[in-house]
Amino acid sequence: MPIGKNKCVVCVTDEDDNKKETISYDNTYASALECAKSLKAKYGGCRAACEATGSLWQKNVDAFEEAKVPIVLANPLKNKWMIQKSAKTDKIDAYVLARLLRLNALHTCYVTPRHLRGPKLLQRHRVDLVQKRTKAVVALRDMLERLDLRLSDSGSRSICGPQCLDWISRQAAGHIEGFILRQCVDYVRHLNGQIDEAERKIAVEANKSENVHLLMSLTGLDYFGALLLDTEIGDWSRFPDPYQLVSWVGMCPRVYQSGDSKHYGRMKKDSNRRVNWMLIQVAHSAIKHDPKMAVLYERARRNHPYAIAVTHVARRMIIVAWCMMTRREKYRHVNEAMYRKKLRKLKSRCKNA
Template identity: 30%
Template sequence: MEQFIGCDAHKRYSVFVAVGEDGRCGPEWKVSHTDGAFEAFLEALPAGSEIALEACSSYYWMVAAMERNRHRPHLAHPLEAKRRMGKSHKTDKLDAKGLAILLRNGTLPEVWIPPAELRDQRELLRLRMQLAQQRTRWKNRIHGAWIRYNLHVEASDAFGVRGREQMPQQLGTLPPHTRRSVEQQLAVLDFVESQIADCERRLAGLLEPSEEVRLLRTLPCVGPILSAVLWLEIGDVNRFPDAPHLASYAGLVPRVRASGGHTRLGPVCRDVNHHLKWAFVEAANLVAVNQRRLGPCHVLELYQRLKKRKNHQKAVVAVGRHLAEAAYWILKKREAYREPKAPRQAVSSTCG
């Protein structure tokens, strides 16, 4: 008889519960994550077992172990799974049993499991994104010291070649402890810059042969880094039934509340892929920054129209949504970005 297994995963152990086709619940198994106990437990299960677990921070290695042992893991959306289980009490056993029942009933809210190679490649790109955020924080701290002591670097980019040439002279006017602090921050900034450059070199070698990255770069204001983020975070575009689903996954679609003939649009959802959302919003912000360079185009017209009617933030989200839906069709059809066709004007049947 086929059995459906639920796994409630924790940092140091997991709890497994099996439910048969007849709905009967088996015993609880508490399996440690150390000393090979987890691997041994999986080896003892019948090959091809269906195992449901929530998308938690440790699912990478657990899914890999299940696949090595020829099982079929199913990744569940944590919040939606809890809603569907609808339990007022919470224990490890109840959570594992609830996942097993959802899997048996065919109501498990599954999310896509990226291939192992893609999971690994994402780490490189996400590291680069974190380093870029750190670089901005260190630059802001150094700027703060400059402002506190009314110092100025006569360069368009204070951290460019010309700006860095002027800094030693400016540092000499600072109090001793502040000067030493800024010197250390500059050293950390240089190290972060070197790490970013190393990440970008590896990314260039990784993504150079990719046709998908080349096509995504045809999107307005999308360059090498943003196209890499889009490709690696979207993954297999066929997992989305249509373009609006990809835009929703990226957090660029407002909540809709409709009742009694009244429809209200709320804020965008928060439970989304934040890396993908950042990439589309970043590209949309670049549209706003580079208005003069872009010339007449749909994304610029969309931004300007919505900014005038609403505000910058909502206009940027709308442009990001357009880019997300365009990215879907680019990857689906494997074609470069094209400007949307203007709607045809209605022709009057009367003569003036």
């Protein structure tokens, strides 16, 4: 089922790969639900495959699940080499997806459960806001250099703090650069407000999750990081062992093996970059505050540069997190005082939300 902005194409085949019919419908939830119900009534025990295209697939998957039609989400990048390149149409793609589904040769994507989609979207929204603020701060620093202004004169260490922003807005009045400077300040203030509001909402969602409370016992992981891990990974049991999760996160090197020859390359790039980034940040904190992780870091540092040694710690932490979630227990070497402090901070943020 190729997904377009306006239309979706469905190809129905039998057990011998013979086309039964090819239909199209409007890319709306109501049209998808009507199509799913009609296919189930006409063909009985059928199953479907939907192409993962942006966020357009979500309404179609929800509709087919509502109609009790089993549906999987196809990974277009990994299935691309299986599709013929001589011609490219939605009807051809729909037929190829139907054949691959029948042969059980379809590379699929994980579909996040409905109750985690909202918190997951909220997490990514907050990350986007922070990235926008970072770009605005870079532009702000550039204007300060043009006007030969020093942040040390503001009396504040943080350029995003209210004291520093008030000081910047009073500088260079009447100049074109000053006008641009004040607009940059207003934009940063606006983003600060949106980020603070998003973080309060994230705290409320995190406080509802038992998984978040368990993950917060891991050194260096607060409610934001714990919720990010839980929403991005989703069902922890879909990984039979922690090393498959390590591969999914991208904390293992690529392997090139042929015969008796085996070579390990750079770290995998086809991974979840959000979880990878979060684990690296957590590892930096764990090295300073967790004796067990500090010992692991020192051991790795003897033979590897700093960045690789930190990756070793991050890899161990995701393995520990998998064990915690599958066994439903807290981190065995938890710092109780720090853990209680993180829980109090979470409850305090929820009260102010």
